[in-house]
Amino acid sequence: MDFSAFILQQMVNALFLGSIYALIALGYTMVYGIIELINFAHGELFTAGAFIGVIVLSGLQQIGWVETHFVLTLFIVFGLAMAYVAVLGVALEHVAYRPLRNASRLSALLSALGMSIFLSNGMMLSQGVSDRAYPQVFGLESIDFFGAMISHSQVFIILLAFVLMVGLQFFVHRTRLGKAMRATAQNRTIARMLGINIDQTIRITFMIGPALGAAAGVMVGLYYGAVRFDMGFIFMIKAFAAAILGGIGSIPGAVLGGLIIGGIEVAWAAFLPSAWKDVTTFTVLILVLYLKPSGLLGESEADLRV
Amino acid sequence: MLGQEIKKLVIYTIFLAIIILPMLGFTGGAEFQAERAFLVFGIGVALLVLNLIVKVIRSHRPPPDHDKPSLPERIGDRLHRIPKIFTLGPLLLAAGTFPLVANNYMIDVGITCLIYVCLGLGLNIVVGLCGLLDLGYIAFYAVGAYSYSLLNLTYGFSFWAALPIGVVLGMICGCIIGYPTLKMRGDYLAIVTLGFGEIIRLVLNNWDDLTAGPNGLFGMKRPPLYYPTIEDGGLDMVTYYLTSLPGLFYFILVIAILIIIGVNRLDKSRIGRAWIAIREDEVAAELSGVPTTWLKLLAYAMGAGFASVAGAFFAAKLSYVNPNFFLFMESCIVLSIVVLGGIGSIPGIIIAGFILIAVPEVFRELEAFRMLAFGAIMTTMMIIRPEGLIPASRKKREFHRQRDEAERGPQ
Amino acid sequence: MNQDYGDNILTLEDVHTYYENIHALKGITCTVPKGSIVCLIGANGAGKTTTLLTISGVERARRGRILFEGQNIETLPPEKIAALGIAQSPEGRQIFSRMSVMENLEMGAYLRKDKEGIQQDMEWVFSLFPVLKDRYRQKGGTLSGGEQQMLAIGRALMQQPKLLLLDEPSLGLAPKIIERIFETIQEINKNGMTIFLVEQNAHMALTTSDIGYVMETGRIVLEDDASALLENKEVQKAYLGE
Numbered sequence: 001m002d003f004s005a006f007i008l009q010q011m012v013n014a015l016f017l018g019s020i021y022a023l024i025a026l027g028y029t030m031v032y033g034i035i036e037l038i039n040f041a042h043g044e045l046f047t048a049g050a051f052i053g054v055i056v057l058s059g060l061q062q063i064g065w066v067e068t069h070f071v072l073t074l075f076i077v078f079g080l081a082m083a084y085v086a087v088l089g090v091a092l093e094h095v096a097y098r099p100l101r102n103a104s105r106l107s108a109l110l111s112a113l114g115m116s117i118f119l120s121n122g123m124m125l126s127q128g129v130s131d132r133a134y135p136q137v138f139g140l141e142s143i144d145f146f147g148a149m150i151s152h153s154q155v156f157i158i159l160l161a162f163v164l165m166v167g168l169q170f171f172v173h174r175t176r177l178g179k180a181m182r183a184t185a186q187n188r189t190i191a192r193m194l195g196i197n198i199d200q201t202i203r204i205t206f207m208i209g210p211a212l213g214a215a216a217g218v219m220v221g222l223y224y225g226a227v228r229f230d231m232g233f234i235f236m237i238k239a240f241a242a243a244i245l246g247g248i249g250s251i252p253g254a255v256l257g258g259l260i261i262g263g264i265e266v267a268w269a270a271f272l273p274s275a276w277k278d279v280t281t282f283t284v285l286i287l288v289l290y291l292k293p294s295g296l297l298g299e300s301e302a303d304l305r306v
Numbered sequence: 307m308l309g310q311e312i313k314k315l316v317i318y319t320i321f322l323a324i325i326i327l328p329m330l331g332f333t334g335g336a337e338f339q340a341e342r343a344f345l346v347f348g349i350g351v352a353l354l355v356l357n358l359i360v361k362v363i364r365s366h367r368p369p370p371d372h373d374k375p376s377l378p379e380r381i382g383d384r385l386h387r388i389p390k391i392f393t394l395g396p397l398l399l400a401a402g403t404f405p406l407v408a409n410n411y412m413i414d415v416g417i418t419c420l421i422y423v424c425l426g427l428g429l430n431i432v433v434g435l436c437g438l439l440d441l442g443y444i445a446f447y448a449v450g451a452y453s454y455s456l457l458n459l460t461y462g463f464s465f466w467a468a469l470p471i472g473v474v475l476g477m478i479c480g481c482i483i484g485y486p487t488l489k490m491r492g493d494y495l496a497i498v499t500l501g502f503g504e505i506i507r508l509v510l511n512n513w514d515d516l517t518a519g520p521n522g523l524f525g526m527k528r529p530p531l532y533y534p535t536i537e538d539g540g541l542d543m544v545t546y547y548l549t550s551l552p553g554l555f556y557f558i559l560v561i562a563i564l565i566i567i568g569v570n571r572l573d574k575s576r577i578g579r580a581w582i583a584i585r586e587d588e589v590a591a592e593l594s595g596v597p598t599t600w601l602k603l604l605a606y607a608m609g610a611g612f613a614s615v616a617g618a619f620f621a622a623k624l625s626y627v628n629p630n631f632f633l634f635m636e637s638c639i640v641l642s643i644v645v646l647g648g649i650g651s652i653p654g655i656i657i658a659g660f661i662l663i664a665v666p667e668v669f670r671e672l673e674a675f676r677m678l679a680f681g682a683i684m685t686t687m688m689i690i691r692p693e694g695l696i697p698a699s700r701k702k703r704e705f706h707r708q709r710d711e712a713e714r715g716p717q
Numbered sequence: 718m719n720q721d722y723g724d725n726i727l728t729l730e731d732v733h734t735y736y737e738n739i740h741a742l743k744g745i746t747c748t749v750p751k752g753s754i755v756c757l758i759g760a761n762g763a764g765k766t767t768t769l770l771t772i773s774g775v776e777r778a779r780r781g782r783i784l785f786e787g788q789n790i791e792t793l794p795p796e797k798i799a800a801l802g803i804a805q806s807p808e809g810r811q812i813f814s815r816m817s818v819m820e821n822l823e824m825g826a827y828l829r830k831d832k833e834g835i836q837q838d839m840e841w842v843f844s845l846f847p848v849l850k851d852r853y854r855q856k857g858g859t860l861s862g863g864e865q866q867m868l869a870i871g872r873a874l875m876q877q878p879k880l881l882l883l884d885e886p887s888l889g890l891a892p893k894i895i896e897r898i899f900e901t902i903q904e905i906n907k908n909g910m911t912i913f914l915v916e917q918n919a920h921m922a923l924t925t926s927d928i929g930y931v932m933e934t935g936r937i938v939l940e941d942d943a944s945a946l947l948e949n950k951e952v953q954k955a956y957l958g959e
């Protein structure tokens with residue numbers, strides 16, 4: 001492989017990884033935008049999505065649908081994983097966040113942290129401590145893209161991530177409910193005065209954000225071939241770095257941040273000792289928070305919302 | 307009203323079914339493990355029904371008197387009011403005689419409890435007094451542990467010589483973490499401290515030449531004591547290494563008592579009051595002339611220093627450290643202690659430390675559920691008793707304070 | 718003015734509101750006749766904004782009753798009160814700064830389903846405030862202070878309310894714009910909308926209104942026809958700077 005093909009390969013890898021981070025980061029950004037809370041349990045929602053994905057996929061594989069109805073299978077796997085996590089997200093909001101909506105920020109953060117610990121250990125107890133293997137449904141063939149080899153799963157994942165992000169952008173900017181969500185994020189009191197049921201808009205945020213995280217979870221499972229109860233942690237940190245980098249509360253920012261973090265990680269792993277790549281992500285996160293806490297696309301400290 | 311509650315119950319039950327059944331039913335193979343899934347689901351539904359019954363009974367009784375303090379509050383107040391001699395005396399006696407009556411295993415658990423109490427008290431300075439959420443606190447514990455280990459193994463420093471260096475290093479790390487976060491809002495701070503904690507662990511894990519990576523370091527000397535003897539007509543110092551568990555227990559007990567005294571002093575000092583002022587309202591504190599920058603750094607440094615002491619002791623006691631002792635979960639455990647005990651309450655933290663560390667040790671079968679319970683407790687506490695089991699008397703109010711909508715700022 | 722108002726659209730009876738333990742409203746009693754412009758004047762901190770927020774349900778009355786068209790609303794949440802037909806243009810131009818002018822106005826019509834009516838009202842708002850039409854794609858946050866105030870009023874109008882609550886529409890604006898805004902208020906009223914106006918600019922408010930209430934530290938201390946209040950010596954001394 002010549003050098004330009006190598007670079008192209010790395011760019012594709014970065015796009016792939018970045019899309020996944022972006023999907024997770026969207027969940028953070030949306031929730032933060034609307035209730036100003038870091039949803040610490042978001043990483044666990046992502047993992048839950050991956051688990052439901054493997055459960056459904058294994059089931060469908062047993063009845064042979066992977067061979068006979070490949071597209072439908074993928075559709076069902078993603079659909080059920082996202083739906084499950086949407087339900088989980090709504091429950092989480094109702095149980096752990098709603099009672100604290102007017103409490104001090106410290107209380108809300110600790111509640112979120114508690115749920116994160118609870119869910120991750122709940123999954124450990126129910127799904128075990130070791131890796132759970134994902135059925136390999138994509139095979140090993142790759143597409144030759146100007147010398148870079150892109151696997152089918154990568155193509156599929158990048159496309160799906162793109163579709164989900166465009167869909168989200170459409171929902172938020174073009175639909176009545178999406179606009180109500182943005183209004184709630186920008187000024188809750190005024191939104192209520194206009195007749196918007198903010199309980200409803202917050203609930204919907206807690207369906208969409210986690211569902212996108214779940215999709216990312218299934219993608220990670222499909223690509224890396226395994227899930228584990230604690231894999232949410234590292235993805236959470238990276239996606240959070242992405243959300244902050246892009247400007248928390250900003251949807252385009254989350255996507256941009258995800259791609260940048262993915263790019264940094266891939267570049268680091270390609271040229272430098274990969275054991276240190278996570279240190280880089282943390283360092284980037286801290287530097288951004290220190291130097292420009294409003295992020296790249298966040299407008300200003302006081303105005304950090306969707 | 308009952309109709310509405312029953313409707314809620316039905317909805318909650320459906321949610322529970324959706325959430326629990328697939329996750330607990332389908333593990334490993336594709337076979338549905340009905341027994342386990344329905345057992346947990348059944349417990350969940352039972353709890354919901356119980357909750358409903360309690361609610362219905364409550365609604366038939368007159369509303370509770372809000373001015374009357376609740377039972378734990380009264381216990382807390384009592385505890386604060388009883389003259390210290392009556393509580394501390396027996397407590398010290400019990401602690402002092404504990405190694406004489408307990409077996410080695412129990413003493414070991416006791417040592418672990420005391421280490422966590424020290425950590426909890428240190429973190430309490432940062433979270434409880436100053437109101438800064440630190441999710442990477444265990445890193446300072448690691449700094450203390452590795453400082454002693456490296457100084458002892460490489461240069462042969464004794465525990466006492468290494469301890470101040472470790473504490474200073476810990477405090478420096480505290481300031482390094484604290485400095486960039488000074489102007490940050492609470493939730494960013496949480497993430498940054500988490501990130502720093504992970505960086506330190508990853509450095510320990512990856513820097514093979516210095517730290518031996520994941521294998522860890524071993525062979526450190528135990529903490530020594532020196533006493534004079536007269537031999538051959540001259541005065542001489544004898545070195546005695548604390549190798550027995552009771553010896554180590556007394557050692558950490560003394561450290562814990564010193565930390566308790568120190569934190570108690572701090573709490574009542576001008577610095578402590580300034581920290582609380584920062585926690586309540588940073589802007590107001592700054593306007594009234596409190597040097598918030600310095601005090602926040604000081605809080606980090608002090609908290610880190612205490613953790614460092616605990617870490618050095620931990621390494622010396624075990625003669626072994628590796629990076630996996632310092633996972634994020636450990637930070638969460640220490641935080642749970644602070645939260646459960648009552649943020650800012652010293653007796654609460656001591657009690658919570660013993661409950662959270664000793665109870666799971668004693669009921670070994672429940673070990674697996676320990677973190678699950680910690681998580682649930684943390685959330686539940688925030689919702690029903692944010693001030694903790696034994697609230698620090700003056701801090702009750704502000705956790706119940708309504709966050710002002712105006713805080714969101716003009717749009 | 719001086720028309721027959723018919724029934725009272727809004728009645729407050731002995732309303733008490735607290736912020737934690739600060740007793741902000743100490744028994745407000747007042748009425749707003751249908752079709753009128755009523756103003757509430759008073760110094761800074763008197764409790765005017767609190768009165769409006771309590772009517773809208775954002776703050777809760779701890780005691781007392783609030784009747785809107787004969788229905789008790791003091792326990793309803795803000796979104797339900799909005800649905801009944803009360804709109805508020807809040808103090809300090811609280812618009813959605815990251816939404817366009819157009820979107821801000823659309824949010825005003827959130828509860829409405831009549832597409833054509835919405836379109837018509839949008840045109841109407843644009844005719845009242847032509848400058849908004851020129852900037853309909855601009856983000857709310859980039860408008861000038863006066864334009865933001867117009868947008869806040871326009872957004873409330875898009876709710877097609879029966880009762881419009883205006884909190885200090887003149888705050889921080891140039892005299893020319895203030896005049897323009899008060900003219901518009903009268904124009905809106907002529908279209909049949911009842912208006913409850915809160916102002917520190919007592920002169921403008923009283924000349925525009927039919928009825929006036931004067932508020933001091935959480936209590937209503939005077940009430941009369943607006944024209945009578947304009948002549949009142951105490952009012953002149955305290956609020957009109959004469």
Ligand SMILES: Nc1ncnc2c1ncn2[C@@H]1O[C@H](COP(=O)(O)OP(=O)(O)O)[C@@H](O)[C@H]1O
Binds near residue numbers: 710739760
């Ligand atoms: N969010 C709040 N928290 C506590 N006190 C408040 C709050 N808002 C207003 N107040 C107090 O209530 C009183 C009335 O305020 P407000 O209704 O805003 O007065 P006005 O609109 O007449 O200037 C004032 O004393 C003010 O300090």
Ligand SMILES: [Mg+2]
Binds near residue numbers: 808885
């Ligand atoms: Mg006001």
